[in-house]
Every structure is written in C-alpha cells, then in structure tokens.
Amino acid sequence: MIRIGNASGFYGDRFSAVREMLTGGPLDVLTGDYLAELTMLILGRDRLKDPSRGYAKTFLRQMEENLGLAKDRGVRIVANAGGLNPAGLAGALRDLATRLGIDVAVAHVEGDDLLPRAGELGFGEPLTANAYLGAWGIAECLNAGADVVVTGRVTDASVVVGPAAAHFGWARDDYDALAGAVAAGHVIECGAQATGGNYAFFTEHAIGTPGFPVAEIHADGSSVITKHEGTGGVVDVGTVTAQLLYEIGGGRYAGPDVTARFDTIELAQDGPDRVRLSDVRGEPPPPTVKVCLNKLGGFRNEVTFVLTGLDIDAKAALVREQVEEALKENPPAEVRWTLARTDHPDAVTEETASALLHCAVKDPDPTVAGRAFSGAAIELALASYPGFHVTAPPSDASPYGVYTEAFVDAAGVPHVAVLPDGSRVDVAPPGETRMLADPEEPPLPEPLPPGPVRRVPLGLVAGARSGDKGGNANLGVWVRSDDAWRWLVHTLTTGTLQRLLPETASLPVRRYVLPRLRAVNFVVEGLLGDGVAAKARFDPQAKALGEWLRARHIDIPEVLL
Template structure:
C-alpha cells in the first residue's frame, strides 16, 4: 500500500497550471501546495489592511480548475493557502458550488496570547506592537479533518512538512510514538514542499536537467514505515536524482536535528538511493520526540524604506562611489536616517535608507540622489527613478509552550474533536552525531579550480539568517570537503560573511555540509537591504570561488 502525495505550489506566485498538471498527469491520492513562506504572512497582512483577502486567492483559482476532477477521482486536497484567514479561504472554496466537504484548521493565530517575544536568533525582546503572530501547527489537525470526511483541508500557519505528514497519519494511523515513521514523512514533506526545486529547478548542475522549461512538479510515494520514493509524472521535464533531492534536503535547514511539532527528524540519518529513472528512495530516517514548544512567526511594521541604485562605469570605480556618496549626503545628511546601508558591488552602488518617517525616507531622499546627476562622478546614471518610500515589516521568530496553543478543526462548518497528541515515553534510541571520514589523499596533486566543478550548493533564508548547504557526490570527495571547507575558509572565500557568526554542521550520510550564517539578512527578507535579500545566490557565489582541488576529482 502506498500513498501518492503530489505538490502543486512551492510559494505564493508559483505556476498556476501546476494543480491541473498534477491531477491530469498521472494517478495521485492527495494534492498539496505550500503558499506560506515567512515573507508571505507579512504580504497577506498588508492585503488584509487594505481590505483584501488574507488568504492566497491563487489557490481558489486553481480549485476552480481541478476540484471537480478531484471529487470524481477521490483525490484529497491539503493546503496552507488559508494564510491569515483559513475560514474565509474555505468559504471561497465552498462557493464554487461543487458539493465538496471543506475543512479548515485554526488556532495558529496567537496574537491574543501573552507571548514572551524573545527573538530566537538574537535574544532581543520585542517592544513593538505585533501585526501578526502565528504558531507553526503540526499534522494531527489535518489528519483529523481527513478522518472526518473532508475532501479539502485548508490551514493557516502549519509546518510545510505537515501537508505530507497529515495525510500519512490519516492513512496509516501513526500515533505520537511512531517517531521514525513520522520523521520519514517530515523528510518527504521537506523534499516536495518547494515544488520544482526537487525536480531539477535551481539545481547547481543544471546541464544535467532535461527540458527544464517544462519542469514537472514532484510527488512522493509514502509508505507505512515512513519511507518514500520521490518522483514526478512521466513525460514532464526536469530530473529526480540523488543530487536534486540532496539539494532540496539542504534548503533552509539548520542543525541536522530538524525540529517540528510532531517529531524531531534526524537529517543525519537519511539514506538516499537511485531506484530508477526519476525515482529516488528515502529511507532510514530516525525520529526523536518533539520539543515542548512551538515556533511562532511574529511580524511587526518597522517603518519605511527606499533604495536608489547607481551604475558606475570605466576607471577608478571606488573613488567614483565615494564622490557619489559625498554628493548625496551633502543634500540629505546620512545621520538623519534611522538606518543606512551602502552596498558597492561594482558596477552597482545601492543606497538604502530606513526610517519611521515616510517623508524623510521617501522623495526627500530619492530626489536628492537624482539632483546630484549633473554634479557627480563621470558617467553618472541611475537604475531607479525617484519614488516614495515603501512600508516594511520585520519577521521576529519566537517560541510558545505547545500546551498554550489549541488547534481547532471545522469540517463543513462543524467542529470536530482532536485526538490526544500526548506523547508516550518511548525508549528512544540515543543517536550519536556522525563523524566525517578522514581524507587520506594528503599530498595528492591539486589544481586551482572553482569549487563548483566538484560541489553543488543551495542557499536560502531563515529569518535574518541564511543557510548554505554544500554537497559532493562521493564519500571520498566528502572527506576532502569536510577537511577543506572550514568556517574560516568559507569566510575567506565569501568576505561578506566577515564578522558574522557562522555555524557548520556535518551530514556525511548526504556527503554534505550545512552552514548557518547568523544575521546576514538583518531583520529578515522584508527588511534586508541586500540585493539578494533571500540569499538565494549565496551558494552559487561560493561555487565560483577558487580552491586547490585534487585533480582526480576533476576527472
């Protein structure tokens, strides 16, 4: 018996046709989609302030195309597209008039709770008014809704992996003590949550990926023991390989102990094997009891921001950048703003100001930059016109005791009871952190080469932090990578990390290292002045850096 769970969305704005493609492209049992990046909750809050829906309206549009077919074929639909208004999203689905039993899950909104508001990353305590506060719920409310007969389950903020673990609990009856099975389903959910990133999208070795322009979305065949096979529909573009799955496993993670409300999944126990073309088996995943707290995503409005970008060409670029700034700060003093960030990455000079005063950060700043146009460096021209400031919010991760959060499930408008999630006291295996194999090729001939000729990488954002996963293909290469790519070497290769705290985690089972760079993104994506505010390109920047690489690896 296998449960086929498909993904049709990795973010709010993903391919609209994906739901239809997954329903019509081959047999599936459950259609899922992830809409809620940390930034999305802030976007939806902005929509709600403007009187627009607080849920992902694109999900409703997709349901117009596929809900009838799903009902005919018995395909269940599970999505976190409810955002800040799961009830409103469920009502919109019901208005499609297809006699579907629609459930929605609430309880993640904890704005009325007495939150401690200590930042998980910095230890600071928030003193600003909270705009949104949503706890990451687990999978059991989803399973309860499916068990009560729901055809469609709409949630607010749940963990991304819960969209897969919930149907797994429903089908296989896993209890809170089935830690390994739960952990395996969490890993499967993490792999497919970002859509085409599991099937060759954004893949370092993109030349290996056929027909990327028509990349198929992923699905998992989930088994009762929590093992799974990652695949895609036949006839679609893209690639499912150990490499593409490894890349996604390394995306936006921290420690190998992957915390969640249902289980702690040990990413250092994952075993991957190529079962066939576009089929990768995931097995061996171990689980540990979940913590007694839930993560909470808090957002607050911090003020206004404005960025002006100038292009510098020709000779003496450093001096030209200095002249440009002198001219600008002579018109609007730098110290008049609450925050200023100047980034010079030749040939681009980007200046971002932030302030609680919209006027100060708005035209007063951008017009002053334009006014220097005929009294600045030779070859002056800008890439941004003068404009008003934009409001920005800050993401603030914190914790809440799990016992203080009460998920509620409504099926067809009626509340259903949730089974107990109380943990038994299982005899949990104490897992020893793996040790990297020694590199025994000391003295082997080396040549200077880009790291990317040997290693793949994937990077992303986690609040104000960035993660950077790096992997190679063989244990021998991993032994070299683990010895060579220390934190100190990483910082030398990427000087933008200088002065930041960097953690390194070893994943020999995946031939991979994972680095977490604290504070690289400032106060989070919406507040980051970086040109790459989600650190998506950080891994590719690293792959372009030169290292002494053993010749044998390059062959």
C-alpha cells in the same frame, strides 16, 4: 502506499501546476505550500486593508478551475493557503463549490494565529504572530471525510504528514514513520526544486520546464520521490539531496509532531526519476513550537547610480559625499551604500564599462525615506560625476517588514480541526516531548592522501543549495563520491567558508556534518539582518549564496577532477 503530489512551493508558483498534477498521473492527495515568512507579512498587510482577506487568493482561483476535476478523480486537496484566515478561505471554497454545483466536503485547521494574545505572550505589537502547527489537525479533517482541507500556518511538511498519518492510521508516537513522512514532505514542499529546479548540476540534465514532485509514501514512513511520467526535469539522488539540505540546521530537524533525524536518511536511485528515501529515525518533538512574528519596520527607498569608465572609486566617493551632505539636516535612520564593480577595463559595451553604486535608506518617517531622499539624489543630475545617470527614477518610500521568531510552550497553543459538518475537534499537544540537542559530530573519514592539486572553482566537484531562515542564511554543500567526501569534510571548515565568503567572516557560523548525504551544512547567523522583507543585503533570501561559494577558487586534488 499513498501518492501525495505537490503543486505549489510558494505564493506565486506556476498557476497551471494544479491541473498538470491532476491530469498528469495517479494521485491520492494534492498538496500546496503557499506560505513563507515574507508571505505572512504580505497577507498581514492584506488583512489590514480588508479583514475578510488574509488568505492566498491564487489558490481560490486554481480551485475554480480544478475543484471539479479533483473531485472526479478522487484526489483530495490539502493546502496551507488559508494563511491568516483559514476559516474565510474555507467559506469561500464552499461558496465556490455551491456556485459550480460540485459536492465537496471542506474543512479547515485553525489555532495558529496568536495575534490576539501578543501582549500576553510578550510579542509586543506585531502585524502577524503565527505558531507552526503540526499534522494532526489535518488528519482529523481527512478522517472526517473532508475532500479539501485548508490550514493556516502549519509546518511546510505537515500538509504531507497529515494525509500519510490519516491513511496509515499512525499513532502520535510512531516517530520513525512520522519522521520519514517529514523528510518526504520536506523534499516535495518546494515544488520543482526537487525535480531539477534551481539545481547546481543543471547542465548535466535536460531540465526544460520541470514537472512537480510526487512522494509515494509507505506504511513504515519510507518513500520514493518521483514525478509524473513525461514531465520535464529530473529526479535523482542529487536533486533530492539538494532539497533535503534546503533551509535546515543540523541533523535534528525539529517539528511540532516529531524531530526527524536527517542524519539517518539513506538515499538510493530506484530507477529513472525515482529516488528511495529510507531509514529515517524520529524522536519526540521539543516542548516548544516556533512562532513567526512580522511587524512593519518603517519605510525604505533606494537609488542605483551608474558609474561608467574611469575613476570609478572617485566618482562613487563624490556622489556619496554629495548625497550625505544634502541629507545631513534630516538624515534617515539607516543609510547603506554598496558599490558593485561590474565594470571591465577597455570594455566593448557601455554596460560592461559601468559599475553600480546602490544607496538604500530606511526611516520610520515615509517623508524622510521618500521625497527627501529622492530629491537629494535626483537634484545631483547636473552637478555630480561625469556621465551621471541612475537605473530608475527615485520613487516614494515603501513600507518594509521585520521578521523575528519566538518560541512558546506547545501546550499553550490551540490546535483546532473544524470538520466539514462544522464541529470542532481540539487536537491535543504532544504527550511526550524531548529538549532539542544537536547530535554529536559523527566520526570523520580518513582524509584523502596528499597529491597534486589544481586551483579551480569549488563547484567543479561540489553542489550547494542555500536559503533563508529569518535573519540567518543556510548553506548546504554536498559531493557525489566517497573520495570527494573525504576531501570536503576536512577542507570546508567554518574558517574556510569565512575566507571564501568574506561577508560571513565577522558573523557566527555553525557547521553540521551529514555523512550519509556526503554533506556539510552551514548556518550563518545574522547575514540577512531582519529577514527578507527588510532587504538587508543584495540577494536578501540568500538564494544564490551557494552559487557564489561554488564559484570561488580553492585547491582541489587532481584525482577528484
């Protein structure tokens, strides 16, 4: 087998994780995922200021502390920290190694940056335009002897699939093995989310500070998800299920190298903090690859008015009327009001007696969203509702981004492995492709027989994990027994979800059934507007959407309680 660990789930994750993973136990490869849709926007703005940047600077600092340690322990490093400038990061790593006197072979993968072709491809004028490459460029670099491989925008799982494919010598059409590695990569890509972080049933475990995950991958693509002995957190079927459901759609999980059938995955506890993941089936990848597009959408600003005590609705109406009157000569392009009724009657503290009225504005003109809006809000300090105050002084407007996705022919996207000796290897597109189609909904089990019920929170029997994919929200819900599954799959329909979460009622919602995981997955289209950078709603990445659902009350059979 090959032991592949992860030390980063996002740009800003625990800095010490690289050293912890290198010193905590045996590893063959250490990976890191530094890129997200929002990160690409951040790196794009960095590149505007300095064309030599555009990569994750944190990774370079981590390597300054740990490159020698990795070399001494024979652990190879694979990370997508190259962002928009993998060649620049590779060069900086070579300079670092020379300065530290460490003999390491550095390679990188490029070709994902389609910004120079944005007009030709019909993308308009984005700030960033990056295709999701696959694992074969990474495998080429490792086969050429690279100790460190940095990439630009590859799929999150590719940093795991590439080392496994190189280690076992998989062919491009070893779809089942590749699909198994994709599933393992998907589990560990978000770091501690696989080891008890952000876990619905966290109260059942001593989570502490979770260690980072390790995937022990075998030649057939099966794997065991675990963590270094003695580290915090927990790895069980529940934590792995939660991460498998994170930010997916249906049973077919498409990538540039293989479409992994997540509806075939079998999970089994394989000992303390060990979960076996097997039987994953794979199919040829689709003929197109996804492209992440970010552009600057304009400028945004916000203020939160604190409304305390009596007449909350009347106070909110007054200040809203006053602000809109002050802005009517030059109104922002978008004004959004949200009243959060956090107040309680007869409250024993001022904070619990208060509600929060948020006003957010967006406009192409930074002055309209900045000084004009801030002035309109703060000039009301002595002329509005009783008890007027705000959570923070209004500030200047800040730029916001808009995320969209596009799809292009895989054959038209360059994929280049730049080897340690500087030679360049073109990675061919897939030789076989298959149009993506949702699997037919599997046969459902018999419903649970009627019986007494209690109206209690859904979360007493169901776990959930939610997140974002551009403007869409993903919400996976699972249960832990066959009887609970018989109840859940017949109860938690799209209509029930829309009733429990009224924000979703007017939006398209798709449900996917995953019996082997005892799970249903929902995709709520458009809930997040233009994506996280646009901050279209409270909780702009839908991270807590699942916890809101779990807190909603529903009739649950007493036999399950």
